[in-house]
Amino acid sequence: MDGKEVLRIVDAIQRDKSIDKEIVFSGIEQAILSAARRHFGDDHELTVDINRDSGEPTVYCDNEKLAQDILGEILGRVAAQTAKQVMIQKIREAERDTVFDEYMEMQYQSVSGAVSRVEGGAVLINLGKIEGILPRGEQIPGESFRVGDRVRAIVLDVRKAGSRVKVILSRTHPDMVRRLFELEIPEVADRIIDVRSLAREAGYRSKVAVSCIDSSIDCVGACVGMRGARIKNIVDELAGERIDIVRWNDSLQVLVPNSLQPAEVEDVILCPMLGRVIVLVRDDQLPLAIGRKGQNVRLASKLVGWDIEVMTQTELDEQLDKTVEAFSSIPGVSEELAESLVSQGFFSYYDLSVIEPDQLAELGGLTAEQCEQIVEVADRESERVEAEEEAMKQAQQNQPAGTAPAAPVAPAKGLSDVAAASEGDDAPAEEASTETEAAAESVTESAASEPVEAASDPEESEDTAVVENETEVATDSESVESSADEPVQVENEVEESTEKQE
Incomplete structure (x- = not known):
């Protein structure tokens, strides 16, 4: 050789x-x-x-x-x-x-290539040396690709498969938004502006918290760009996904209200022991703070890293009274200790069941044995409440259609009920819907006597729902109240005309 x-x-x-x-x-x-x-x-x-x-x-x-x-x-x-x-x-x-x-060195970094073929919903992208796979689950909901389309994604995972290498791509990962910020905003790429936190529900909405090392630079304005040019490029790349840019602050008292924008926050109550934040808003701001199906408060919680519960002052007062009464019924818990626990953010049996006995001893001056007994009772009560709620849900699901549901007997559970409403799908919307239906019935009865006054323009109401989608419940309630008042004036006029004729 x-x-x-x-x-x-x-x-x-x-x-x-x-x-x-x-x-x-x-x-x-x-x-x-x-x-x-x-x-x-x-x-x-x-x-x-x-x-x-x-x-x-x-x-x-x-x-x-x-x-x-x-x-x-x-x-x-x-x-x-x-x-x-x-x-x-x-x-x-x-x-x-x-x-x-x-x-592997490019993991969570941005790559781009042309679509070579589409197989069973998965998109294969030519990256030069190798083909990347964009699975259906890693694509933004609603988007579709054709052969030859240019696609940008991040490298999610790299695997060895025999003699081949599989590169898994993603367009739904939160780092996709981060890489687009680095590509479109030079200040972010140069580390002048720092993306401190990011929360995303791909295809629908993202929240990005930014800060700047130079106080003379408006970090939010720099990310938006002149007439929104920079952020528009990012939104277009993400198939129209809504992006909220908020200013980062090390103080939760400032960061939490920023993260819940565009809702206006009245007060912020911190519960450090449980990593929870209670946010108080006005009644008209509650649907806006929670967002559609809880999306706004859910993303804000991810952004700040704390659980956020949104409620009004009236709801807070009611829940505090119920929680103090419930805690006081536990053997060994005095009313003073119950109030102290509530002031520290413990609002449910579950919260009390996960507290460390030494923390409870510091709050109430109790012995270790008393603390353990209190935690055990709270744990049993938490399981009982959870079982009753589960049985109630099963009963509602098995109930025949058209029958009135039985009135539930809800045990005192504290603010966990409100948390379920905040993070659930449509609890505030359901309450507003009930009030709207009741008011709508009164409008219908009044409309029978004066149909011209009760009639409304369907096109106008439809436009309002589209433009003010976040305050839809409040707008509908106001229109119903105004419509309900008009027939009363008509009846008064009829009575006056009758007296004149007599």
């Missing part, structure tokens, strides 16, 4: 495949060793060494150097074919490892 030929092969493979020369030399040594074992059998100790400068191979059999003519016999036609196959396999493995290492 000519040493110059070996060096030429190594250089070509290193240049074309981007494989380290040492890996190629090792592959050739393994190939020659395989051919030597085929020639001598497995009874001999064989080693192969290639000079990295000259390329000349040397074979040792039982620690004795073999002559070059014997080496030529070893690398006969059949043995050479075997050596070639081994070398090809080693090179493929080295190439796979190189690609794997390259894309």
Whole structure:
């Protein structure tokens, strides 16, 4: 075997495949060793060494150097074919490892390519050296791709599959928004503006908290851009996903109201022991703070890293009274201790069941045994309340349609009920809907006497629902109240005209 030929092969493979020369030399040594074992059998100790400068191979059999003519016999036609196959396999493995290492370093980084084909909902994207896979579950809801479309995504995962490398891409991961901010906003790429936190529900809404090391720069305005040009490019890339940019603040008293924008917050109550924040808003701001199906408060909770419960002052007062009464009924808990627990943010049996006994002892001056008994009782009560709620849900599901549901007897559970309403789908909307239906019935009765006054323009109401979608409940309630007052005026006018005729 000519040493110059070996060096030429190594250089070509290193240049074309981007494989380290040492890996190629090792592959050739393994190939020659395989051919030597085929020639001598497995009874001999064989080693192969290639000079990295000259390329000349040397074979040792039982620690004795073999002559070059014997080496030529070893690398006969059949043995050479075997050596070639081994070398090809080693090179493929080295190439796979190189690609794997390259894309592992790019994990959660942005890549782009053209769609090569679509198979069963998954999109295969040509990334140059390899095809990336964009699964259906990692695509933004509602978007579709055609062959040839340019697609940008982030590298979510890299896996070895035999001799191949699978690169899994994602467009729904929160870091997708972060990488787009770095691409579209130079201040973010230069680390002048820092993306401190990010919460996302792909395809619907994202919240991004930013801060700036230079106080003279408006970090929110810089991200939005002139006439919204910068943020518009990001929104277009994310198929119209809504993006809220808020100013980061180390104080939760400031950050939480910022994260709940556009809702106006009246007060913020921190509960450090439970990692909870109670946010008080006006009645007209409650639907806006919670958001559609709880989306706004849910994203705000992810953004700040604390559980957020949104309620009005009236709801808070009612829940506090119920919670103090419920805690006071537990043996060993005085009214003063119950009020102290409530002031620290413990608003349900579940909250009390997870408290550490030593923390409870500090609050109430109790012994360790008393604290353990209180926690055990709270744990049992929490399980009882949960079982009753589950039974109530099952009863409602099994109830025949058209029958009135039985009035539930809700045990005192504290603010966890409000938390369920805040994080649930439509609890505030359901309450507003009940009031709207009751008012609508009164409007219908009044409309029978004066249909002209009660009639409303359907186009106007439809436009209002579209523009003011976040305050839809409040708008509907106001229109119902105004409509309910008009027939009263009509009846008064009829009575006055009757008196004049008499």
